Structures are given as structure tokens and as C-alpha cells.
Amino acid sequence: MKSSQHENTALNSYFSELYGHARMQSEWFAPEPPCLRINTIKSSVQEITEFMQQKGIEFKPHPLNSRGAIILHDPLPMSHTLAFYTGSFFYQGISSQLPALALNPQPGETVLDMSAAPGSKTTQIADLMQNQGQLFSADSSFKRLQPLMTNLDRAGAMNSVVYFMIGQRWGRLLPDFFDKVLIDAPCSNLGKNPNLFLDSEKWTPARLNGHTNLQELLLISALKTVRVGGTVVYSTCSVSVEENEHLVHQVLQKTGDRVKIESIPLPLHEWLKPGLTSHGGRAFHPDLEKACRIPPFPHPVEGFFMVRLKKLDSFPVRPSxxxxxxxxxxxxxxxxxxxxxxxxxxxxxxxxxxxxxxxxxxxxxxxxxxxxxxxxxxxxxxxxxxxxxxxxxxxxxxxxAAVQLLSQDINKSIIELDEKKVMQLFRTGNIHLKDQRNGYFALAIDGKIITSMSLFKGYSKIHLPHYFHLVR
Ligand SMILES: C[S@@+](CC[C@H](N)C(=O)[O-])C[C@H]1O[C@@H](n2cnc3c(N)ncnc32)[C@H](O)[C@@H]1O
Structure with missing residues (x-):
């Protein structure tokens, strides 16, 4: 690690033990490049790939997600395009795209995303379910519900219902109910960019256990609310053993034969390492090697952990x-x-x-x-x-959201604007038009419907979730 006044020796030795290196070097932890996930509810891999090629964007396919693209150079940027505005793709970290694939949700299933905000994985699950079935997207943070709902609307996720609920409640509220549950747990973020922690005094060994009580309650609740034969995926963006293998090991000791660890349905890849079966003199359940660790080096991807559990038998639950x-x-x-x-x-x-x-x-x-x-x-x-x-x-x-989802089927009350006007409209959210019709319309550019627009006394308005400097 570089010599710095703020060198965090405790974390350096924790990582050294975890990764078997005498001393960590900060250059080992490079930031993850931006990554997209194409939303096939709204678009297709072919359409977005061709769009990126036309616009001179350099990218390579995500090696584990056929709908993902790692961005190497983006002269536009893509985040200011109509394709982004209409939800044709989302920005989502390379490893953050994996837990939903590990869950492998199917069209028509009943799925719970227990801590879903701001919605990267829940919009991915909605897409994997082909916008069919029942997806419960829940979170306990009221502040984070707004971006969650905006993202679900942008994704066009008609199969999702949003809940403002603490995850601990699902187990007693709806026991043996879901086919699949994702618990993307609140955690110490120790996989995100380790350099942030290595150079800071904020990280202390005590932080390793700061979230484990809640994580255990959430995982047990998930195991109660999933049906017998159903699947729970537990994931964190932390590489700490306490929040991952140790926690799952403890839960398995409590749940006994009712739960078993399953292999994760992802192909072998150099980024994916097996879970640990021992650490610091402690032995864990041998099946934890079927879990998956993604170390934040030597490859520039965020550190992650995921494990897939199958419920074999019901739990005694006192229903609420x-x-x-x-x-x-x-x-x-x-x-x-x-x-x-x-x-x-x-x-x-x-x-x-x-x-x-x-x-x-x-x-x-x-x-x-x-x-x-x-x-x-x-x-x-x-x-x-x-x-x-x-x-x-x-x-x-x-x-x-409905205009975008039904855009192919709308045939009347369409106002087509030229590029200059649409640019103006996106800059401020409203413009004056000579058109004196009043009411609500579908807004189109180049024959393609992009959203709804209100028009009153020559004054037109669209809804923008944030300041949007459109590029084409
Ligand atoms: C790692 S983030 C989830 C990220 C999200 N899955 C995504 O892909 O966008 C963890 C989330 O857990 C939520 N959370 C914290 N405590 C919770 C609880 N007791 N029950 C449910 N969610 C909780 C936080 O509000 C936060 O949104």
C-alpha cells in the first residue's frame, strides 16, 4: 500500500490474510469501468449494440451477462441519449449484474427483492422475468423508494409492485409464499473500492460486524418467506468473511436440514472464486465452496459475494x-x-x-x-x-411510463417535434409552441414516440426526472 498518513494498517492486515499477500498495494485496486445492462422490455441487445457502433462508442460484451456491455470509451455520453431516457439500458456495475443471474428468475414466477432500492437488480429481475409474473420490490428506506419507483417506471416493469417494508417482516407476513427471493443485503461496502477504506481511518475491525445482526435477520426472514423447493440468493458488495461465509454458516447451523447450498448457475470465469470454507482458524460449512466470491483485484471489478440457498422444509412460523x-x-x-x-x-x-x-x-x-x-x-x-x-x-x-411501454400501439394524439425543439424541451422541461391545441399528447421525434407531453395555451411540458442535456 502506498505510504500515506492515513494508511489503515488494520484493514491492510485483514486483506493480507484474506488474499494471502504480505502487503497490499493500492495500485492493485483499479476502479471498475462503467457497464451497461440492456433492458429487453424496452429494446434489444442488437438495437443498442448497433446504436453504440454508430456513435463510435468503444465497448466489449460483459463476459457473464449476454445483455451487458462494458464501456471502454464513450464520446457521447450515453447517459444523455434518448435511449437512456426511455429506459432502453441502465448503468449497472459489472459484478452487480451477477446476483440476479444467480437467482435465475423465470417468467410467471413469484419473486421478492427484499432490499431493492434504488433498483438496479430489481429492474434486471423484471426483465429476466420478461415482464411477466409477480415481482415484489421492497425496501425499508423511504428516501430510496423514489429512485426505485422512477427506475421501475423507466424499465417499464409492469410485473413489479413496490413495498415500503423492512425485510425482517416478510417471513411472518407471507410464510412459504415466494418461488424466489433476492436479499442484496445492506453491508459495509468493503468490496466497492477498497482504496477508499485503505486510505481512511474510518474503517475499523469493529465495522466487520456492524451489519451482521441485521443481515442474519434478513436472511432468516427470506428463508421463511420462500416456499419449500424455492430459492434464496444472498449477496453483498462486501468481501468481508463476517458478512458472508461466517454469516451463512451461522444461519445454516440454526436452520439445520431445512436449507442447503446450491451451485450458482454461472459459467466458470477467472473473476469468480469459490466461497471460503475456513478463515482465521474457523471452519465453515463445506458447501460454502459453492458460494461465489468476486475479489476486487487483480481484475477491475467491484468485490462481491453471493450464495444460492434452496429451502427443503418449512420453518415453524408464528404468522402475523x-x-x-x-x-x-x-x-x-x-x-x-x-x-x-x-x-x-x-x-x-x-x-x-x-x-x-x-x-x-x-x-x-x-x-x-x-x-x-x-x-x-x-x-x-x-x-x-x-x-x-x-x-x-x-x-x-x-x-x-405507459406512453413508452405502449409506444408501438399509439396511433393518435401524437405531436412530432424536430430535433431543435426536442433539444430545447429537454434542456428546460418546457417550451412555447405555436400549436394551440390543449391536452395530453404522445411526443415523437423522427417518427418514434418517446414520452407524454402536456400542451396548454401553446405551452408544452414533459416530465424530466433530472436536468437532462440531450445528445444525439
Ligand atoms: C445494497 S443496497 C440494495 C441495492 C439494490 N439491490 C440495487 O441493486 O439497486 C441495500 C438496501 O437495503 C436497504 N435496507 C436497509 N435495511 C433494510 C431492512 N431492514 N429491510 C429491507 N431493506 C433494508 C437499504 O435501504 C438499501 O436500499
Missing amino acids: DTVKMMQTRSATHPEISDYLERISQRWGIALDKLKDFRYYKTKKRIYMLAKEWQEIPEHKMIKPGIPLVEIKGRTLKLMG
């Missing part, structure tokens, strides 16, 4: 109060059908295109969900599926 279920509606339900008729007339969407979804209506909004969501557990539910329309008196506002 019965969960109230809210019924969703079909397209032909009287509460919904008139609205869909009006949407169809106003935006030229064939009713047939809307018939297979489920709908949930509040006083001000109608939401659209994947067909498997026949009912929704009400407890702490925040957002069901994708907002379809806002009900503004007699007027309906088709929401941006």
Missing part, C-alpha cells in the same frame, strides 16, 4: 395478522372498461392491446399490471405496476 388482499380488475370490469374505451379513442390504441393486463384504480390514477397480479397484498404497498393514466376531472393524462 392475516394479510388483506386487494383485487385487481380485468379490462372488461365496469370500473375500468369506460376508461380504457376513452384511452383507446383518444390515443388510437386498439382495445385488444389492453385486454390482457390487470388494472388497479385509485381515486386519481389507474395502474397497469402483468396478468399474474390477480390480487395484491395490501400491507405497506406503495405502487402497483406502471401508472397508466391520471384522472383529472373529465380529462385523462396518459402517463410517460
Whole structure:
């Protein structure tokens, strides 16, 4: 390690023991290059690959995720393109793309992402499930729910319902319920960029155990809420043994024969190392070698840990109060059908295109969900599926997320703007147009619908999640 006033000798010796080197060198830990994950709900690998080639972006495929691309040089940047705005791809770390692949969720399954915010892995799970089935995306942080919901809307994830809930509760609330559960646990972040810790006095050995109580409670809750035969993936962006192998070993001692470790369904690769079966004189469950460690060196990827567990038998659970279920509606339900008729007339969407979804209506909004969501557990539910329309008196506002998702099916009430105007609109979120029509429209550029736009007295507005300097 470079000599620095802030050299953290305790962490240096922890890493030295972990990796078998006498002394760590800070140059060993290079930052991870940016990485994209293509969202096939909105786009395709071919479309985004061709786009990057046309724009002179240098990249190489993610070696373990066929929908991932590692960016080597980006003259645009991609983060300011319409493809990013419309959710065709997400930025997601190289190793952060692996836990969802380890979970291997399938279309039609019932899946819980127990600590989902801000949503990298949950939007990936929604995509892997082909926007079908039931995905519960939960988190305990109210502040992080907003970016989570924005990301799910941008992804077009109609199969996801968002919950504001601490993970410890799921086990008693819905025992033996889910096919699969991801617990991407809150952790010490010791895999992210070790140099941040190596050069800082903030890291102390006590930090290794700072999260373990909560991590254990979350993992046990996950094992209770998954069904017999179902799968739990536990992951952290920490390389510490205490938060990973040691923790899983302790949980396995408590759960006995009810749980076993399974191999992770990923091909062999030099980044992936087996989990540890002993450390610092402690022996762990031998199957922990089926877990997976990603060290943050010599390859420039964030350090990660993941383990895949299978539930073999139920746990004794004292269930909490019965969960109230809210019924969703079909397209032909009287509460919904008139609205869909009006949407169809106003935006030229064939009713047939809307018939297979489920709908949930509040006083001000109608939401659209994947067909498997026949009912929704009400407890702490925040957002069901994708907002379809806002009900503004007699007027309906088709929401941006729905416009993007249904863009191929919208045939009326489209306003096409030229590049200069769209650039202007993205700079400020609003512009004056000579057009004197009033109402809500789909905004198109080069014949492609990108979002919804309001137009009142020649003043037009779009919703931008943040300042957006568009590049083309
Ligand atoms: C590593 S981050 C999750 C990142 C997320 N999976 C993603 O890919 O974007 C851990 C998350 O755990 C949440 N968290 C902390 N305590 C929790 C608890 N008791 N129950 C559920 N979530 C919790 C935090 O708010 C944080 O969003």
C-alpha cells in the first residue's frame, strides 16, 4: 500500500490474510469501468449494440451477462441519449449484474427483492422475468423508494409492485409464499473500492460486524418467506468473511436440514472464486465452496459475494395478522372498461392491446399490471405496476411510463417535434409552441414516440426526472 498518513494498517492486515499477500498495494485496486445492462422490455441487445457502433462508442460484451456491455470509451455520453431516457439500458456495475443471474428468475414466477432500492437488480429481475409474473420490490428506506419507483417506471416493469417494508417482516407476513427471493443485503461496502477504506481511518475491525445482526435477520426472514423447493440468493458488495461465509454458516447451523447450498448457475470465469470454507482458524460449512466470491483485484471489478440457498422444509412460523388482499380488475370490469374505451379513442390504441393486463384504480390514477397480479397484498404497498393514466376531472393524462411501454400501439394524439425543439424541451422541461391545441399528447421525434407531453395555451411540458442535456 502506498505510504500515506492515513494508511489503515488494520484493514491492510485483514486483506493480507484474506488474499494471502504480505502487503497490499493500492495500485492493485483499479476502479471498475462503467457497464451497461440492456433492458429487453424496452429494446434489444442488437438495437443498442448497433446504436453504440454508430456513435463510435468503444465497448466489449460483459463476459457473464449476454445483455451487458462494458464501456471502454464513450464520446457521447450515453447517459444523455434518448435511449437512456426511455429506459432502453441502465448503468449497472459489472459484478452487480451477477446476483440476479444467480437467482435465475423465470417468467410467471413469484419473486421478492427484499432490499431493492434504488433498483438496479430489481429492474434486471423484471426483465429476466420478461415482464411477466409477480415481482415484489421492497425496501425499508423511504428516501430510496423514489429512485426505485422512477427506475421501475423507466424499465417499464409492469410485473413489479413496490413495498415500503423492512425485510425482517416478510417471513411472518407471507410464510412459504415466494418461488424466489433476492436479499442484496445492506453491508459495509468493503468490496466497492477498497482504496477508499485503505486510505481512511474510518474503517475499523469493529465495522466487520456492524451489519451482521441485521443481515442474519434478513436472511432468516427470506428463508421463511420462500416456499419449500424455492430459492434464496444472498449477496453483498462486501468481501468481508463476517458478512458472508461466517454469516451463512451461522444461519445454516440454526436452520439445520431445512436449507442447503446450491451451485450458482454461472459459467466458470477467472473473476469468480469459490466461497471460503475456513478463515482465521474457523471452519465453515463445506458447501460454502459453492458460494461465489468476486475479489476486487487483480481484475477491475467491484468485490462481491453471493450464495444460492434452496429451502427443503418449512420453518415453524408464528404468522402475523392475516394479510388483506386487494383485487385487481380485468379490462372488461365496469370500473375500468369506460376508461380504457376513452384511452383507446383518444390515443388510437386498439382495445385488444389492453385486454390482457390487470388494472388497479385509485381515486386519481389507474395502474397497469402483468396478468399474474390477480390480487395484491395490501400491507405497506406503495405502487402497483406502471401508472397508466391520471384522472383529472373529465380529462385523462396518459402517463410517460405507459406512453413508452405502449409506444408501438399509439396511433393518435401524437405531436412530432424536430430535433431543435426536442433539444430545447429537454434542456428546460418546457417550451412555447405555436400549436394551440390543449391536452395530453404522445411526443415523437423522427417518427418514434418517446414520452407524454402536456400542451396548454401553446405551452408544452414533459416530465424530466433530472436536468437532462440531450445528445444525439
Ligand atoms: C445494497 S443496497 C440494495 C441495492 C439494490 N439491490 C440495487 O441493486 O439497486 C441495500 C438496501 O437495503 C436497504 N435496507 C436497509 N435495511 C433494510 C431492512 N431492514 N429491510 C429491507 N431493506 C433494508 C437499504 O435501504 C438499501 O436500499
